[in-house]
Amino acid sequence: MTDRFRDKLLPVTVLLLGIIALWYAGAYAMNAPFQRDLDRRAGETPAFSEFFVRTMTQPKPTLPAPHQVAQNFFENTFLRKVTSSRSLVYHAGITLSSTLAGFAIGTLLGILIAVGIVHVTALDRSLMPWIITSQTIPILALAPMIIVVLAAVGITGLIPKALISTYLSFFPVAVGMVKGLRSPDVLHLDLMRTYNASRWQTFWKLRLPASVPFLFASMKVAVAASLVGAIVGELPTGAVAGIGAKLLNGSYYSQTIDMFSALVAGSIVAALLVAAVGLVGRLVERGMGGRPA
Template sequence: MRQVVLPVLTVLAAIVVIWYCAAVALNAKWVRDQAARADEQVSFSQLVAATMVQERPVMPAPHQVAQGLWKGLAGQKVTSKRSLVRHGWITFSATMLGFVIGTAAGIALAVGIVHLRSMDMSVMPWAIASQTVPILAIAPMVIVVLASLGIKGLLPKALIAAWLCFFPILVGMVKGLRAPDRMQLDQLRTWNASGGDTFWKLRLPSSMPYFFASLKVGIAAALVGTIVAELPAGATAGLGARLLQGSYYGQTIQIWAALFTAAALAGMLVVAVGVIERVVLKRMGMAQ
């Protein structure tokens, strides 16, 4: 553990230092312009101090972002439109709905692909091709079209999220359901096991490690999908909408705060899946 903590902290510290330097470098131009306009000279220390406290900096300093984050998370009522907790919750609920839909679709397709040869041959190449389509890029359009059909609220966003997360789960499950080797399958055959028995007692349990590995990828992808789905103009709630509003009004601190909330949310989701994985695999006697 200690072997990891120290290097990680060093790297994080280095990132913060680089960040402060970048903030000074990028914000200095505005300070110099202001000073030139007022016919003043700024010393270096004044310059550095001024770059740290701007209202709309090109690059907000870390402590400004932390302040913005704190204000958004704890400084508001949860129901307020400025509360990052509220926006985060909206994004989270759409992500989870999409994640559930995508996982269900991925598992269903994987079961079909493993059991039906014709499905394996016809669906798999298209599932791969579907992922080379930058679907994320047309997500806002899908939202607009669905809205014109009268489908609003969580579902459209969840569909985008589901589309993004079904593929990793499909691939992982196909691999996992095929993980039992010939010996094990032959063993079940000698026991005269039915197809259902083989599935429930051999294929499904042995796919679990693959399943959880792909769940981690899938939930991160679902979050990205939800955030992009919240981008189209008109969306007023969710972390994606916060990003877009921030970019319209030049509120850089707001953008960074929303970005960090999204990052924290992604981290929490992945960690949560990891915890469930550990518990489930332990109960199944598969933990390493």
């Protein structure tokens, strides 16, 4: 336990404290010019300590201080009703729903494509290069068009956003699953052949179990990408609801504190999602008889 503390917790904590100290310094440096301007207009010459406090308490600071963000985050998360449009839980919930919908569809699609690629040579030779190429394309640029065009034909709400998340999340899963389904070595495949196993049996009893670790590793990447897709997908809808909308609203009205707490909310959702996928992965592996390495 003490080893774990010395090797991991201590450095991380020290570094985090350092980052927060830097943040305070940055907040002072970035807010000072505006505060000086304010004071000059008001004809005041505050002492340094007073001046420092003032830079930390501006209503619309250039860079809000950590405690301002924390306070705003706490208020909007725990003190507001969940149904209120100012509640971060409400916005995070909306983003989460399209993230999860897109992630589910994307994962299924990715697995199906991978199964096709592994079993049909023609697909492998023709589709696989395109999947790799498509990774190099800034697909997120499509987001506003998908939203606006689908809205033009009357499809709004969850589906267009989920579509973008699907798009972003199926690539990692497809690539990871192809790798995973091909991961059994020749020895095991030969063993299946000596059992006279059909392709179907080989798939269920060898390839699929072997691909599970790869699946969960790529699902971690996919769920993070899916959240990014959902957030960006909320931008062109005119800032109605969701973490992306909260960010856009903040940028319209220069509400930096709101923007930062929306960012914090998004980060927490991302961390929770990745952790959840990791946890399910570990449970599944244990359920399948895997031993911790």
